[in-house]
Amino acid sequence: NIIGDGEKEALDNDLSPNEKEESGDLPGGAWNNLDDQTDDAHLYIGKFQAFFKMIDTLVAKHGFKLVRKEIVKLPKLGDGKKHRLADTQNPRCLANVELGLSNQSYTLLEIDTSDGAAKLSTMLLKSAPGWVSENEKKILQRIMKKSLGWPTDYFKEQLGEKTYTGIPHPKSKHSGALPPEVIDPWAQRIVNWIRRKT
Numbered sequence: 001n002i003i004g005d006g007e008k009e010a011l012d013n014d015l016s017p018n019e020k021e022e023s024g025d026l027p028g029g030a031w032n033n034l035d036d037q038t039d040d041a042h043l044y045i046g047k048f049q050a051f052f053k054m055i056d057t058l059v060a061k062h063g064f065k066l067v068r069k070e071i072v073k074l075p076k077l078g079d080g081k082k083h084r085l086a087d088t089q090n091p092r093c094l095a096n097v098e099l100g101l102s103n104q105s106y107t108l109l110e111i112d113t114s115d116g117a118a119k120l121s122t123m124l125l126k127s128a129p130g131w132v133s134e135n136e137k138k139i140l141q142r143i144m145k146k147s148l149g150w151p152t153d154y155f156k157e158q159l160g161e162k163t164y165t166g167i168p169h170p171k172s173k174h175s176g177a178l179p180p181e182v183i184d185p186w187a188q189r190i191v192n193w194i195r196r197k198t
Helices: 047-062 136-145 152-159 180-197
Strands: 065-073 093-101 104-111 122-126 164-167
Touching: 047 065, 047 093, 047 104, 047 180, 093 136, 122 152, 122 180, 136 152, 152 164, 164 180
Parallel strands: none
Antiparallel strands: 065 093, 093 104, 104 122, 122 164
């Protein structure tokens, strides 16, 4: 079913796109979906952008109340360059989102790693209202000292054990980006952790 010769080979136009047809007239095409190289990056959204969509889901579907939403730039520390996104050189930011549920305050922290600079989970804190904003400078400095790592020792010291956890990002084949269909399950994982702790 190949016409032409050498590097100009082409599939015959009369080729079934599926299995061999019942009539037996058209041969079946073979498809390899295991190593999908389709350029579908445009269907994905940046991890930082996806984070805010996930927050919207927590509010709309799970009864959370949005108390505060702040985005702050990470500070430059020494000669380090992690305060900027490697691909665009834009400032790297931290999102601080405070939510309320059943008279309890929760804070979700997300660092923009859409450039693939670090594999960093979403940080969930159970803390007093405004605690992150009041301690923002110390938290940001410690994040940079750990080269984009969460200062869990500081959270433990200030808030106590079992008051914080990292919620892993959904898996994705595009570094720094997520498909929209993972937003709801991501929100559900956060809800599940909160339910286990209350």
